[in-house]
Amino acid sequence: MSDARLRLAFGGLHPERIRCLLDLHGPSGAVAAIERGAVKTTSRIRGEVAVPAAARRKQLQAAGIEVVLRGGPGYPAHLAELPDAPDLLFVRGTLPAEPGVAIVGTRRCTSYGRRLARRYGKAVAVAGWPLVSGLARGIDGAAHRGTVEGGGIGVAVLGCGVDVAYPPEHNDLGEDLIRLGGAVVAESPPGTPPEGWRFPPRNRIIAGLSRAVVVVEAAVTGGALITARAALEQGIAVFAVPGDVERRSSEGCNLLIRDGAHPVLGPTDLVEALSLVLGPPPGRVMAAPAPSNVKGDDAELLRLVDDGVGSLDRLVELLGWDPAAVLAGVGRLEASGALQREAATVVRAR
Amino acid sequence: MFASVTSVALVGVEPRPVRVEVHIGGGTPAFHLVGLPDAAVREAKERVRAAIQCTGRSFPGRRVIVNLAPADLPKGGSAYDLPIALGVLAAAGEIPRDVEGVVALGELALDGAVRPVRGGLGAASVAADLGRRCLLPPASAAEAASMELGSIHAVGSLEEAIGVAVGGHDGAALPALAVAATPLLDLSRVRGQPVARRALEIAAAGGHHLFMDGPPGAGKTLLARCFPGILPPLDPAERFEVAIAWAAAGLPRAVPDQPPFRAPHHSATTAALIGGGSGVPVPGEATLAHRGVLFLDELGEFPPHLLDALRQPMEEGEVVVARKGASVTFPTRFQLIAASNPCPCGYAGDRLVSCRCTPRLIDRYRRRLSGPLLDRFDLRVRVSRLDAGDMTGPPGEPSARVRERVAAARLRQAERGRLNRELGREALDALAWGPGAVEMLEQSVRSSALSARGWDRVRRVAATIADLAGSEVVTEAHAAEALAYRGAE
Numbered sequence: 121m122s123d124a125r126l127r128l129a130f131g132g133l134h135p136e137r138i139r140c141l142l143d144l145h146g147p148s149g150a151v152a153a154i155e156r157g158a159v160k161t162t163s164r165i166r167g168e169v170a171v172p173a174a175a176r177r178k179q180l181q182a183a184g185i186e187v188v189l190r191g192g193p194g195y196p197a198h199l200a201e202l203p204d205a206p207d208l209l210f211v212r213g214t215l216p217a218e219p220g221v222a223i224v225g226t227r228r229c230t231s232y233g234r235r236l237a238r239r240y241g242k243a244v245a246v247a248g249w250p251l252v253s254g255l256a257r258g259i260d261g262a263a264h265r266g267t268v269e270g271g272g273i274g275v276a277v278l279g280c281g282v283d284v285a286y287p288p289e290h291n292d293l294g295e296d297l298i299r300l301g302g303a304v305v306a307e308s309p310p311g312t313p314p315e316g317w318r319f320p321p322r323n324r325i326i327a328g329l330s331r332a333v334v335v336v337e338a339a340v341t342g343g344a345l346i347t348a349r350a351a352l353e354q355g356i357a358v359f360a361v362p363g364d365v366e367r368r369s370s371e372g373c374n375l376l377i378r379d380g381a382h383p384v385l386g387p388t389d390l391v392e393a394l395s396l397v398l399g400p401p402p403g404r405v406m407a408a409p410a411p412s413n414v415k416g417d418d419a420e421l422l423r424l425v426d427d428g429v430g431s432l433d434r435l436v437e438l439l440g441w442d443p444a445a446v447l448a449g450v451g452r453l454e455a456s457g458a459l460q461r462e463a464a465t466v467v468r469a470r
Numbered sequence: 471m472f473a474s475v476t477s478v479a480l481v482g483v484e485p486r487p488v489r490v491e492v493h494i495g496g497g498t499p500a501f502h503l504v505g506l507p508d509a510a511v512r513e514a515k516e517r518v519r520a521a522i523q524c525t526g527r528s529f530p531g532r533r534v535i536v537n538l539a540p541a542d543l544p545k546g547g548s549a550y551d552l553p554i555a556l557g558v559l560a561a562a563g564e565i566p567r568d569v570e571g572v573v574a575l576g577e578l579a580l581d582g583a584v585r586p587v588r589g590g591l592g593a594a595s596v597a598a599d600l601g602r603r604c605l606l607p608p609a610s611a612a613e614a615a616s617m618e619l620g621s622i623h624a625v626g627s628l629e630e631a632i633g634v635a636v637g638g639h640d641g642a643a644l645p646a647l648a649v650a651a652t653p654l655l656d657l658s659r660v661r662g663q664p665v666a667r668r669a670l671e672i673a674a675a676g677g678h679h680l681f682m683d684g685p686p687g688a689g690k691t692l693l694a695r696c697f698p699g700i701l702p703p704l705d706p707a708e709r710f711e712v713a714i715a716w717a718a719a720g721l722p723r724a725v726p727d728q729p730p731f732r733a734p735h736h737s738a739t740t741a742a743l744i745g746g747g748s749g750v751p752v753p754g755e756a757t758l759a760h761r762g763v764l765f766l767d768e769l770g771e772f773p774p775h776l777l778d779a780l781r782q783p784m785e786e787g788e789v790v791v792a793r794k795g796a797s798v799t800f801p802t803r804f805q806l807i808a809a810s811n812p813c814p815c816g817y818a819g820d821r822l823v824s825c826r827c828t829p830r831l832i833d834r835y836r837r838r839l840s841g842p843l844l845d846r847f848d849l850r851v852r853v854s855r856l857d858a859g860d861m862t863g864p865p866g867e868p869s870a871r872v873r874e875r876v877a878a879a880r881l882r883q884a885e886r887g888r889l890n891r892e893l894g895r896e897a898l899d900a901l902a903w904g905p906g907a908v909e910m911l912e913q914s915v916r917s918s919a920l921s922a923r924g925w926d927r928v929r930r931v932a933a934t935i936a937d938l939a940g941s942e943v944v945t946e947a948h949a950a951e952a953l954a955y956r957g958a959e
Contacts, residue, residue, distance in 0.1 A: 226824075452946075
């Protein structure tokens, strides 16, 4: 029974198609139908399906990839409730049993969105909830980075195979998540390249693994809103970070707020609002960072950076000091490791 | 039946004396020119013959041999017309042999008028070295006279040249330099941008190469164009070096003591940038910017081979250009200022505008900049877009005030013997480092905020910051500020 399901999954068909085949023929019937050509597929897919399950198991074991079957042990209960839940998931790392919080957003983000995603990702991690996202460039990656900074549990749901480094620059990030007790999961079989059509269906998994979805920055079109829509269909709470009404990359979020999503006004606000949905946080509420070894003027500078002032010119303007003094302060804090640069902005070091 | 007149050939930017020897002997009437002349020099025969006849003298109807010595030095251009004509007339006995005591340079018109040529300044300096009088076309003479080199005579025609050469005539009056000085932009026009302003000041004081990145319209170009205004004027030796380099390119200088500012477009060729061309190489933008500023706007648009070509000149202060004609050395001690968008659309990392570029595009764009060239910028700053408040705010500090501080800092460096940009590791070690300064830098290496490569760069900048502050000791605050100019590594 599970052999057939595994072989079918390795065909790498569209999730919707897998679901139809299973509904019509059952696992063994579906595999048989593909093998005898009753179901139209390519010869490559027939070849993949034909590989015996034992060989597949050996292959997965060698790669350190686990498989959890819907209805079987280790399959998240809340995900199984979805009518279109994936039949099985390929997992690297440990999939948390409890549902988490999804933080998603556009790949083409502004530094505003990136910064907030990171900060909220960290707040969720510190609060002790698992964070679910898609490991994509932009907001997703920043949220995962926040998880790593907060030392929390993170789940990255991929549109490609779990052993495929995509996007390549986030390969290390995925490894960090696994190291910290999180997981990288996908419904596509290992080795699947990142194909555009695989990404929208994976968003339902992101929503399905969560009890709340936070959209940090999203235009009206794009994957983040697909996740939000899936969340609404699944009856999951949707939160959105407000942005400039004139900025395209915030239009989606602002629309969500108009339509009833809870606006997120800050990390503490987010954790409070999430506790109403998820219950009291198992961890702690993130305290305002106040390192003891930073004194006087530098502390004032640090406070502004914590408030999100990232440009050196803005710091000079807001502090009203001599530019040389501000720059010396930034340099000193960078040397001590309290601050670091991200592209051209100054941010709080992890 | 023999006479010789001294003239000048340029090797790179360096003037070398050339003896124009004329022999008139028996045989079939002919006019031969030997001694590695190029096509333009060979055409001198016709111009010289016509010019001599037009001044009412007769061209010798005998066998005329002109030799340009040393014969192995390639010679180009039309500047030998005047010395050849003087030599022919002297050898023919038309005029006294006194012409041998002058250095002459100039192109002849068919009616005997003398036209301006490039290299006038070189001729003047050779004449000054030899202690002779120098005969130049009026425009070239004015340029040479601005450098105050020996006795220079402007000659508007062949007749006038003869008058000066044999004595009894002083030549035409020196015309005013017909070059309009481009007014410098004043830093007071820059509103806001405190960090970029400070970086400009440090760059000017220490001669550091400066890299600015920022979104379009942030004012990077304006800042760069204001930069020459805060540089101290050139000293006489530098002024001469610059003038010689410009003269070699045939360009006059409007304000001789103002450091040059060159802004080549990214479509420039390698030859235009570092010097070259067919035949005898001519100086490029890097040499025209010698002792001044080379500004590369939109650095990311420059093709990689151009940026690579700049590395040797930046490092060694000179560039060797080899051509079939000759291999020459051009001085290139310029200060590089470069501006770039952070990505092709310009908005990567912006606070409010989202970037439209694909990550791969940004990556490729940055890779083009990164590496060996970017490593050579001591200062890197982000220029941010102005808020509306900045545009209506009070004007910035005027250039003159900044220039005073820069000049004071340069004076301190002069005592050390060189610009801070050129300080090597030993010289940096020898500076007086205050308590905590070195510890702070070491700490930032440990916290990996500073790469080993950035180590000397930051120390050079710190030295300049101390010079600006008038401090003998490089303090912790100076080092900390220098750390802040690294940008993202």
